[in-house]
Amino acid sequence: MSSNLSSDSQRLIEWSIAIQQIAAPTGAEAARAAWVAAALRDLGYAVEMDDLHNVYACRAGEQRAPALVVSAHTDTVFPAAVDLSVRRDERHHRIFGPGLGDNSLGVAALIWLADVLRAQPAPPVDIWFVANVGEEGNGDLRGMRAAFDRLTATESGAVGAAIVIEGMGLSRIVHQALASRRFRIHVTAPGGHSWSDFGAASAVHLLVQLAADITQLRPPKNPRTTFNIGVIEGGTSVNTIAQHAALELDLRSEEPAALESIVQQVQAIISRYQTVRWQQAGVTVTSAVIGDRPGGAIAADHPLVEAAIASLRGLHIKPQMSMRISSTDANIPLSRSIPAVCIGVTEGGNAHRTDEWIATQPIENGLRHLLGMTQWAAQWLGKASPSHLSA
Ligand SMILES: [Zn+2]
Structure with a gap:
């Protein structure tokens, strides 16, 4: 697999830029959501979209529940009028572009993950891919709220854990929700x-x-x-x-x-x-x-957090443990006692500024981290008894 990953990270960058070029201020994510839905349909998924423009696709598992939710937010802090031009700095292996790291890269990684998992044997439990709206600014996490309302209201019901993808902050593991x-x-x-x-x-x-x-x-x-x-x-x-x-x-x-x-x-x-x-x-x-x-947390020694730490260490990335509390889409599952972590795909800087940038070299490891965490969490949920799961 490692031999493909550098070409995968090239493809991921192309997808990220394609996504980034579609303006998606909080509350106006429809065009970007449509792009994501089409990409998932092209991969062979049955895709659904709700009224808010959350996009849903499911990789069916051996058992339906407790399901794993993997999500990335589609909205950005930038008004539709902002110049979305991208600039590559080859010498420093960086790409500049408003919203590229937060969160076009995260959304692209979600699609990549759906592609990889489609080609693999069925996972132990259902894995839901959710490209959600309303994370930034006055979005008030409405996309994630609606997604969890919807997914926990289905027949099979239980969501056992969530992994929230952010484009930047690869060395961070957010497991406490800042209220x-x-x-x-x-x-x-x-x-x-x-x-x-x-x-x-x-x-x-x-x-x-x-x-x-x-x-x-x-x-x-x-x-x-x-x-x-x-x-x-x-x-x-x-x-x-x-x-x-x-x-x-x-x-x-x-x-x-x-x-x-x-x-x-x-x-x-x-x-x-x-x-x-x-x-x-x-x-x-x-x-x-x-x-x-809403706030909420899982402990630093929760299996999901320990798995994320082990995953980073396995990739020779030092986890930045001072950065474990933040306000992210993970607030919603954590506030509902569903174990969740927010993880990154690469490093970058200047989030929420027009000179935002991502580093291209760590992306390969970021994809390993994301895939590894997803597979670990699906296995863990497959083996889990209900008491296992409480946050
Ligand atoms: Zn973000």
């Missing part, structure tokens, strides 16, 4: 003319006070818990007392309890501006959840 909650806080006030109505409540003045209160929060370092006001907007002109203002807040924690705690602290701050006094001044403060990524 996050995102809010949009919106303030309205009577407003008016900056001179003649001076003294009337201002939505901007109130929002910046509220925002300042949030910046005074001191979340724990351990478990690491963070906040960020990433967007703030409001008002209409410099000489108008603002009638509207809003901010967007991102809260994250390694532990669900710590996340709940900082959410409650933020809500306590908001409620200070919802008192009768403020109501009488004509002020309303509302908050809406705009993102909710």
Whole structure:
């Protein structure tokens, strides 16, 4: 097999670029999904697509359940207008292109895996290939949520484990889901003319006070818990007392309890501006959840994690164990007590930037890692008793 793998990695790069050339901002993945569906159909798979444009194909196993899900997200952070030109740096064995590593390469690897497994004897259990939408930005993992709702609602029912593919981060094994909650806080006030109505409540003045209160929060370092006001907007002109203002807040924690705690602290701050006094001044403060990524984890000594570590070591790649917690599509299975890991295909850099790049040389090993992990997990599920499987 190793003799083919370098030509496989060439083919993989060509597929990755073909995928990368199709714009797929979160929420507009249809064209890219159609390409993936056609590629899987060409390999002989019966392919299905749901309303969100998640693409599904199944390599039937000796037994249907507990099934293994292998997934890669199709969406990117780049708006449709971004120039998707690719540039090769042969000398440093790199290819530059927005979204190439995150996650066109991951999607191409998923198709490659489906191709390799089709030619092999039936695996011990069903293996579902899912090219899912909605991982980035405000996608809120909706593709993965829908995929797991669908796959666990089938007749055979049980999904036993999941492997999530990311194009970059080959040396990483993510097995802890970083939980996050995102809010949009919106303030309205009577407003008016900056001179003649001076003294009337201002939505901007109130929002910046509220925002300042949030910046005074001191979340724990351990478990690491963070906040960020990433967007703030409001008002209409410099000489108008603002009638509207809003901010967007991102809260994250390694532990669900710590996340709940900082959410409650933020809500306590908001409620200070919802008192009768403020109501009488004509002020309303509302908050809406705009993102909710559930947490969850499997232990560092879980068999799936140990298998991933052994797989990397077998390829002489040192696992980067400090990078085991992240917000990925694996949040969904992990939050539902389904063991899951997120693994990479190669190394790269500048993700979410237009000068994003991937290294071409590690891809061969990345494919070995992916295939090895998939085969290991299918074997493990084939042998597993239900108690085995809990995360
Ligand atoms: Zn990604």
